[in-house]
Amino acid sequence: MGGTVIAMPPPAEQPRYRQIADELRRRIDSGTLPAGASLPTEVELMEQWGVARGTVREAIGLLRAEGLITTARHRGSHVRPRWPVRRLGMDRYRVETHQRDEQPAEPATSFTKDQGIGWAAYTMDKTYSEVPADDRLAELLQVPVGEQLLRRHFVFRSHGVPQQISTSYLLLSMVGGTPVADPANEPWPGGNIAQLATLGVAVDQVREQVRTRMPTPDEARTLGIGDAIPVLTITRTMLAAGRPVEAAVDIVLPGDRVELDYTIDL
Amino acid sequence: MGGTVIAMPPPAEQPRYRQIADELRRRIDSGTLPAGASLPTEVELMEQWGVARGTVREAIGLLRAEGLITTARHRGSHVRPRWPVRRLGMDRYRVETHQRDEQPAEPATSFTKDQGIGWAAYTMDKTYSEVPADDRLAELLQVPVGEQLLRRHFVFRSHGVPQQISTSYLLLSMVGGTPVADPANEPWPGGNIAQLATLGVAVDQVREQVRTRMPTPDEARTLGIGDAIPVLTITRTMLAAGRPVEAAVDIVLPGDRVELDYTIDL
DNA sequence: CAGTGGTCTAGACCACGCT
DNA sequence: GCGTGGTCTAGACCACTGT
Numbered sequence: 001m002g003g004t005v006i007a008m009p010p011p012a013e014q015p016r017y018r019q020i021a022d023e024l025r026r027r028i029d030s031g032t033l034p035a036g037a038s039l040p041t042e043v044e045l046m047e048q049w050g051v052a053r054g055t056v057r058e059a060i061g062l063l064r065a066e067g068l069i070t071t072a073r074h075r076g077s078h079v080r081p082r083w084p085v086r087r088l089g090m091d092r093y094r095v096e097t098h099q100r101d102e103q104p105a106e107p108a109t110s111f112t113k114d115q116g117i118g119w120a121a122y123t124m125d126k127t128y129s130e131v132p133a134d135d136r137l138a139e140l141l142q143v144p145v146g147e148q149l150l151r152r153h154f155v156f157r158s159h160g161v162p163q164q165i166s167t168s169y170l171l172l173s174m175v176g177g178t179p180v181a182d183p184a185n186e187p188w189p190g191g192n193i194a195q196l197a198t199l200g201v202a203v204d205q206v207r208e209q210v211r212t213r214m215p216t217p218d219e220a221r222t223l224g225i226g227d228a229i230p231v232l233t234i235t236r237t238m239l240a241a242g243r244p245v246e247a248a249v250d251i252v253l254p255g256d257r258v259e260l261d262y263t264i265d266l
Numbered sequence: 267m268g269g270t271v272i273a274m275p276p277p278a279e280q281p282r283y284r285q286i287a288d289e290l291r292r293r294i295d296s297g298t299l300p301a302g303a304s305l306p307t308e309v310e311l312m313e314q315w316g317v318a319r320g321t322v323r324e325a326i327g328l329l330r331a332e333g334l335i336t337t338a339r340h341r342g343s344h345v346r347p348r349w350p351v352r353r354l355g356m357d358r359y360r361v362e363t364h365q366r367d368e369q370p371a372e373p374a375t376s377f378t379k380d381q382g383i384g385w386a387a388y389t390m391d392k393t394y395s396e397v398p399a400d401d402r403l404a405e406l407l408q409v410p411v412g413e414q415l416l417r418r419h420f421v422f423r424s425h426g427v428p429q430q431i432s433t434s435y436l437l438l439s440m441v442g443g444t445p446v447a448d449p450a451n452e453p454w455p456g457g458n459i460a461q462l463a464t465l466g467v468a469v470d471q472v473r474e475q476v477r478t479r480m481p482t483p484d485e486a487r488t489l490g491i492g493d494a495i496p497v498l499t500i501t502r503t504m505l506a507a508g509r510p511v512e513a514a515v516d517i518v519l520p521g522d523r524v525e526l527d528y529t530i531d532l
Numbered sequence: 533c534a535g536t537g538g539t540c541t542a543g544a545c546c547a548c549g550c551t
Numbered sequence: 552g553c554g555t556g557g558t559c560t561a562g563a564c565c566a567c568t569g570t
Contacts, residue, residue: 015558017559041536043535043536052559052561052562053561057538058558072537074535074536075537076536203532204531206532208529209353209527213496230478232478259477262474263472263473263474264473265471282540319542320539321541337556339555339557341549537565537567538566540562540564542561543562544558545560546557548554549553551553
């Protein structure tokens with residue numbers, strides 16, 4: 001070959017793109033780059049560090065994957081606002097019992113209790129459909145495969161920001177034709193348990209199976225997390241007198257701002 | 267400049283690197299590329315798709331972020347094996363009560379119950395030390411900052427494979443000088459709760475705070491997971507008559523093979 | 533229209549693992 | 552010694568955003 005290409009600089013401890021990412025991360029952590037601030041553009045970083053654009057983009061990619069920044073085409077990179085950690089306690093399922101002489105409480109659901117938000121800040125997307133039970137749902141709900149179910153897919157938002165995705169299944173034989181099956185009635189004060197109570201179904205036990213995994217690209221987008229932030233998933237089963245009456249498969253929670261809190265009495 | 271560079275191909279629906287990732291993901295999901303199988307090398311993918319190496323690497327990067335594959339320097343990329351899921355139920359804390367005439371049960375702890383393994387397959391590393399309570403421990407244990415604690419760091423192994431890391435703190439004023447503070451007595455049949463029972467401390471409530479995060483490099487190595495697999499962490503507090511008597515900070519579980527199972531009675 | 537991040541090319545050198 | 556993924560360079564064209 002002709003002349004050798006300019007050799008890479010002396011082998012640094014860390015790759016250049018990690019050094020760049022570390023420096024930017026330090027500025028974000030220290031508050032030098034506060035939430036919402038613009039990062040230097042890719043061209044600026046190239047000049048400041050004397051590296052090629054690909055190297056800069058690798059550094060930026062790390063921070064985006066960590067969920068520290070957002071990158072938007074044509075608009076630049078910005079520091080992502082951080083959310084406080086939400087504690088999801090078991091008491092979110094407790095039914096409200098009002099004391100005599102108390103003011104009627106503001107409407108609430110397990111979601112508004114988790115978030116510590118008022119009814120007004122609570123919005124949701126909802127998609128209802130009817131589906132037959134597959135193997136997994138049949139086992140969770142203890143019905144035959146093929147049993148008709150009401151599927152309700154929700155995206156819950158707090159102040160407009162998506163905080164939770166869930167897909168819930170109810171027995172169509174139980175809720176079909178009732179107000180519960182009408183999307184217009186959602187959100188429903190008191191949530192699932194209150195809904196079922198109106199049908200004479202008294203939920204007395206909730207089972208939660210908790211796992212973690214990386215988000216799908218779609219989930220990461222919806223929840224506004226980086227694709228290197230894991231999610232918590234819950235499979236929730238509600239039981240009335242030992243009989244499963246509702247199954248929520250893959251309740252998806254952003255792992256960087258949720259803590260699940262369980263108390264076990266022995 | 268001289269002639270223009272060869273233009274990019276007609277604007278595809280999806281970027282090329284996503285198409286490549288999608289195709290590989292499809293092969294993994296369908297089993298065409300089973301667990302442990304080698305992916306095509308980067309050079310092979312360049313030839314098969316007629317793209318530059320940077321494009322191939324972007325595709326590979328997506329799959330690695332999703333936890334579907336591992337990439338190892340000098341050894342190639344491989345489909346990550348999927349582990350069977352272990353269910354950690356609340357009953358792992360239940361104290362054994364033997365019926366009359368029953369055979370004495372094999373020794374057990376919450377860990378052996380989780381794993382469904384016998385006593386013989388159970389091994390552990392243990393490191394004991396005495397430390398003063400920091401802010402967090404002081405709050406968890408409801409003692410003054412600086413209170414002396416017994417710190418016990420464990421790595422639990424099933425058939426020699428590390429499956430759980432935990433760091434547990436006990437009040438030195440409660441366990442100092444007792445058999446509980448002697449590393450030689452670990453593993454202790456019946457585990458923590460049985461240990462405390464010998465001191466007249468009856469644990470009647472366990473609180474678990476569950477979070478998820480990416481593992482530290484050290485944790486990833488110890489648990490034998492890649493650094494793209496999230497971990498579940500549990501902060502566990504054991505209480506006797508409402509008083510905290512043990513705190514386990516950062517029980518670390520490999521997220522690709524653990525499910526936590528909680529039942530809530532309303 | 534200038535500036536931005538998204539996508540892509542066509543090369544290069546490196547250190548390590550395997551055979 | 553050859554092949555591998557990890558790192559890096561120096562360009563290019565694109566579509567959209569903001570002024």
